[in-house]
Amino acid sequence: MYLIKEADKKIKVSLFITCLVDALFPQVGVSMVKVLKRLGVEVGFPEKQTCCGQPAFNTGFRQDAKLLAKRFLSIFDRDEFIVSPSGSCTSMVRVFYKELFHDDQKTSNMVELLSTRTYEFSEFLVNVLKVDDVGATYKGRVTYHDSCHALRELRIQDEPRKLIKSVKGIDFMEMKSPETCCGFGGTFSIKFPDVSVSILDEKIESIIESGADTILSTDMGCLMHIGGALNRMNIPVKTMHIAELLSNR
Amino acid sequence: MENIKLSFEKDSAIALKNIKLQRALNKAIDQFRNVRWRAVREFQDWEQLRVSARRIKEWTIDHLDGYLEMLEANVINAGGNVHWASDANEACEIILDIAQKHKVKSVVKSKSMATEEIELNHSFEGAGIKVVETDLGEYIIQLANERPSHIIAPAIHKTKDDISKLFVEKLNTPYFNEPEDLTKIAREKLRNEFLNADMGVSGVNFSVAETGTIVIVENEGNARLTTTVPRIHVALMGIEKVIPRFEDLPIFLNILIRSATGQKMSTYVSLITGPKRNSDLDGPEEFHLVIMDNGRSKILSNEETRESLYCIRCGACLYICPVYKKVGGHSYGWVYQGPIGAIITPQLLGIDKASDLPFASSLCGACKDVCPVKINIPRVLLELRARVINDKRVGARFLLRIAVKLWRFTMENTSFYNLALRLSYILQKPWIRHGRLVSLPFPFSRWTKKRDFPAISKIPFRKQWKEIKDLEF
Amino acid sequence: MISNSREDILKRIRIGLHRLAIVRGGNEYISKASSSYKETQQKLEIIRRNMIEKKSFLLDMFMNEVTKVNGNVFIVKSEDEIKHYVTRLVEEHDAKSLAIWESGFLKQINLREFLEIKGLGFVSPYSKEQMAEADIGITEGDFCIAETGTIVLITNERQPRSISLIPPVHIAIVKSDEIIENSKDLFFLLANTVGESGSLKNLTSCITFITGPSRTGDIELSITLGVHGPKELHIIIYDS
Numbered sequence: 001m002y003l004i005k006e007a008d009k010k011i012k013v014s015l016f017i018t019c020l021v022d023a024l025f026p027q028v029g030v031s032m033v034k035v036l037k038r039l040g041v042e043v044g045f046p047e048k049q050t051c052c053g054q055p056a057f058n059t060g061f062r063q064d065a066k067l068l069a070k071r072f073l074s075i076f077d078r079d080e081f082i083v084s085p086s087g088s089c090t091s092m093v094r095v096f097y098k099e100l101f102h103d104d105q106k107t108s109n110m111v112e113l114l115s116t117r118t119y120e121f122s123e124f125l126v127n128v129l130k131v132d133d134v135g136a137t138y139k140g141r142v143t144y145h146d147s148c149h150a151l152r153e154l155r156i157q158d159e160p161r162k163l164i165k166s167v168k169g170i171d172f173m174e175m176k177s178p179e180t181c182c183g184f185g186g187t188f189s190i191k192f193p194d195v196s197v198s199i200l201d202e203k204i205e206s207i208i209e210s211g212a213d214t215i216l217s218t219d220m221g222c223l224m225h226i227g228g229a230l231n232r233m234n235i236p237v238k239t240m241h242i243a244e245l246l247s248n249r
Numbered sequence: 250m251e252n253i254k255l256s257f258e259k260d261s262a263i264a265l266k267n268i269k270l271q272r273a274l275n276k277a278i279d280q281f282r283n284v285r286w287r288a289v290r291e292f293q294d295w296e297q298l299r300v301s302a303r304r305i306k307e308w309t310i311d312h313l314d315g316y317l318e319m320l321e322a323n324v325i326n327a328g329g330n331v332h333w334a335s336d337a338n339e340a341c342e343i344i345l346d347i348a349q350k351h352k353v354k355s356v357v358k359s360k361s362m363a364t365e366e367i368e369l370n371h372s373f374e375g376a377g378i379k380v381v382e383t384d385l386g387e388y389i390i391q392l393a394n395e396r397p398s399h400i401i402a403p404a405i406h407k408t409k410d411d412i413s414k415l416f417v418e419k420l421n422t423p424y425f426n427e428p429e430d431l432t433k434i435a436r437e438k439l440r441n442e443f444l445n446a447d448m449g450v451s452g453v454n455f456s457v458a459e460t461g462t463i464v465i466v467e468n469e470g471n472a473r474l475t476t477t478v479p480r481i482h483v484a485l486m487g488i489e490k491v492i493p494r495f496e497d498l499p500i501f502l503n504i505l506i507r508s509a510t511g512q513k514m515s516t517y518v519s520l521i522t523g524p525k526r527n528s529d530l531d532g533p534e535e536f537h538l539v540i541m542d543n544g545r546s547k548i549l550s551n552e553e554t555r556e557s558l559y560c561i562r563c564g565a566c567l568y569i570c571p572v573y574k575k576v577g578g579h580s581y582g583w584v585y586q587g588p589i590g591a592i593i594t595p596q597l598l599g600i601d602k603a604s605d606l607p608f609a610s611s612l613c614g615a616c617k618d619v620c621p622v623k624i625n626i627p628r629v630l631l632e633l634r635a636r637v638i639n640d641k642r643v644g645a646r647f648l649l650r651i652a653v654k655l656w657r658f659t660m661e662n663t664s665f666y667n668l669a670l671r672l673s674y675i676l677q678k679p680w681i682r683h684g685r686l687v688s689l690p691f692p693f694s695r696w697t698k699k700r701d702f703p704a705i706s707k708i709p710f711r712k713q714w715k716e717i718k719d720l721e722f
Numbered sequence: 723m724i725s726n727s728r729e730d731i732l733k734r735i736r737i738g739l740h741r742l743a744i745v746r747g748g749n750e751y752i753s754k755a756s757s758s759y760k761e762t763q764q765k766l767e768i769i770r771r772n773m774i775e776k777k778s779f780l781l782d783m784f785m786n787e788v789t790k791v792n793g794n795v796f797i798v799k800s801e802d803e804i805k806h807y808v809t810r811l812v813e814e815h816d817a818k819s820l821a822i823w824e825s826g827f828l829k830q831i832n833l834r835e836f837l838e839i840k841g842l843g844f845v846s847p848y849s850k851e852q853m854a855e856a857d858i859g860i861t862e863g864d865f866c867i868a869e870t871g872t873i874v875l876i877t878n879e880r881q882p883r884s885i886s887l888i889p890p891v892h893i894a895i896v897k898s899d900e901i902i903e904n905s906k907d908l909f910f911l912l913a914n915t916v917g918e919s920g921s922l923k924n925l926t927s928c929i930t931f932i933t934g935p936s937r938t939g940d941i942e943l944s945i946t947l948g949v950h951g952p953k954e955l956h957i958i959i960y961d962s
């Protein structure tokens with residue numbers, strides 16, 4: 001296991017916890033804190049944070065999204081890494097804020113700076129801290145679902161897999177088409193529930209086929225969607241955020 | 250066209266219930282994804298090819314007026330005629346006019362999205378001119394009086410049994426259930442149509458400004474027959490189809506064909522420059538190229554969505570799209586379907602006519618990764634969503650607006666946010682079963698009908714943080 | 723009513739691009755991209771040399787690809803062998819009526835006369851009704867693309883289009899030194915050799931690429947051959 005040496009300047013991280021994790025899955029945040037602290041990272045949590053504005057942006061309410069984005073910019077203004085347990089929310093900040101402010105030079109510049117220090121949790125571990133093995137153990141057969149935004153906006157694909165494969169005692173297997181969307185899509189899941197669910201059904205099938213007892217991802221959005229169907233259908237497969245896995249000893 | 254109002258929600262519900270369609274889509278799409286994947290992987294410089302194609306498209310659209318004039322001059326120089334149509338009506342009038350001047354009684358057509366877009370067949374039929382679709386898939390669709398469900402494979406939603414029955418009913422043939430036999434019947438029937446037709450109407454995959462050449466890509470040979478046998482050949486193209494140079498063609502043929510069908514090269518590629526020359530032994534005596542705008546210049550005028558015009562109609566985004574895979578082509582309500590339909594239709598028909606479509610996507614982004622000209626479809630969808638929200642004509646958004654404002658207001662203020670968390674935690678109690686929410690009131694019922702929702706946690710992370718922030722683990 | 727659509731459309735484009743006047747991007751791009759006369763000749767030279775030096779490699783690749791797309795290929799070493807294969811195909815199909823190009827090489831080997839002596843009739847592409855009766859169409863290929871198994875047919879006064887299209891069987895005779903590696907090289911070659919003095923000016927009315935027999939997957943995606951064009955494609959490669 002890799003530990004940041006005392007002599008090294010301590011790496012400082014501001015948690016960007018996302019409203020979903022804050023309200024529905026606080027254990028994911030706690031796990032993240034554990035993993036980061038164990039690696040010798042100094043963790044902070046800007047308490048004024050709420051939502052990055054993605055739901056508004058995705059539904060076309062750009063003005064509202066802008067207000068929340070600006071608020072986000074003012075809260076995360078300290079010169080630290082920003083790390084989030086979500087590929088989707090990280091994409092919002094790193095990719096879509098630029099889109100949102102493309103005609104506003106001043107804010108654009110701020111976004112540019114911010115986006116260079118904003119990371120999704122698994123890529124932060126692997127690409128910034130250069131850690132594959134965080135010393136976790138897990139008994140179980142797991143498979144991994146690529147969240148769309150993590151995969152296609154941030155190109156995170158190998159990072160979580162490296163981390164998962166380094167967990168002691170784990171039995172990892174790919175499912176069929178791990179990169180296919182689970183049908184969540186934020187408000188899409190409510191606007192067109194039947195389409196959303198039929199896409200989800202295919203994902204559930206792949207998960208069952210893989211034989212895994214645990215389904216992992218970088219995003220609680222996807223896992224909430226997948227888990228919602230697993231629960232409803234009484235399928236004994238656990239959903240687990242990658243941070244939860246990595247904090248397990 | 251003025252009265253159209255598309256409803257993705259209604260149409261997709263019908264598609265989802267159609268078990269036959271679901272099976273056909275599954276089979277077609279899985280097969281296609283594999284073949285295409287191979288065709289792309291075996292090409293060494295695929296990424297480079299995409300970049301080149303994209304650059305050429307950007308350049309061409311940025312200089313479109315010049316290239317169209319160049320194309321026109323070169324077509325005329327080759328002995329062809331060029332017509333310009335501002336909209337669908339004018340395009341139909343022009344083509345009908347050519348037909349009537351030559352006393353055309355019967356027309357054969359090869360597959361073309363543009364002619365579907367302007368509903369050319371209606372115009373011909375209205376004028377008492379017989380018109381026959383000759384692409385096998387389109388022929389089947391025409392017999393069944395339906396609309397194509399895929400850009401490349403218009404009849405993928407039909408089984409061979411459907412087609413056999415259709416032939417028995419419409420062509421008075423015995424019931425054959427093998428694709429082989431059905432194809433043979435179609436060949437014979439259509440041969441006669443070709444020999445009797447006075448005019449052939451085709452689309453255009455690319456046109457080359459530098460030479461005045463139109464390029465048609467196909468596998469069946471019906472486009473070759475359409476452009477060779479009848480006396481008159483009329484080709485209809487949207488203004489965005491032009492490319493500058495003859496030497497740009499291998500790039501575009503490669504990306505189109507490999508993306509569209511997974512082949513390395515389609516069976517036939519025809520590079521047609523003008524009508525038959527005097528000394529030629531066959532070919533059409535007259536060649537007419539109709540260059541149509543029909544809303545495209547409006548798309549071009551908006552820099553945010555201009556890239557929609559780079560589309561080469563390969564259909565790859567349809568096949569990769571998880572939504573299309575479930576709902577099929579008809580749910581998109583118009584000629585253009587899948588992700589490209591979701592961005593093109595609202596722009597061509599008007600955002601108020603298809604306000605559902607930009608939302609008919611989970612924004613998973615698979616389309617932008619597969620698109621050979623790198624159109625960032627999710628980005629365009631998001632832009633169009635914003636336009637829908639700002640469009641006064643799109644009604645019934647009052648409650649949504651209020652809800653969003655309230656939500657934003659809460660999110661802007663940490664103490665309101667905390668209060669909201671607390672309130673939701675208390676209010677959710679009546680709906681909790683085994684620690685989960687299983688049936689919520691509207692609109693959340695749209696989630697809980699088939700999926701559980703996690704309960705809001707008693708101690709949100711921000712409270713737990715206070716306890717753990719100074720701990721060592 | 724005279725339509726102003728041409729001007730309207732061009733104007734809308736210019737306004738859309740925030741311009742007032744036409745920018746002749748066209749010529750600029752074309753001249754920027756095309757190289758000097760000397761460079762072009764050098765590039766052509768390389769392509770041609772490749773065609774000769776890598777001949778057997780290209781031949782293999784070409785044959786392999788043609789077979790993959792359901793075409794048939796034969797290699798022959800002499801003119802007699804060409805006649806032999808054509809006769810065999812005629813007999814196999816019990817063909818009575820043929821259509822043939824009056825092109826250079828076919829004339830040179832007197833293929834038509836040879837077949838006429840055998841009692842076969844020929845129809846003229848002038849008449850589409852007659853063409854519809856032909857059992858086999860015989861053409862040359864002007865070029866081949868190895869990477870894709872494609873033959874390229876250039877229409878002109880002796881090389882009509884319908885002979886490779888209307889009869890149910892198409893025989894194409896190509897020479898082994900006409901095989902080019904890929905479509906990029908082919909287009910470069912075409913761009914600098916066809917048209918008036920190799921300048922792409924006044925192209926012929928049609929250039930056709932043919933890769934295998936006519937096919938469709940429109941019924942349940944099962945591949946069926948011969949839907950509109952020929953059901954069979956036979957390519958005889960003359961490798962002297």
Ligand code: SF4
Nearest residue numbers: 560561563564566620
């Ligand atoms: S948007 Fe791209 S992938 Fe879709 S049809 Fe057009 S070119 Fe093909």
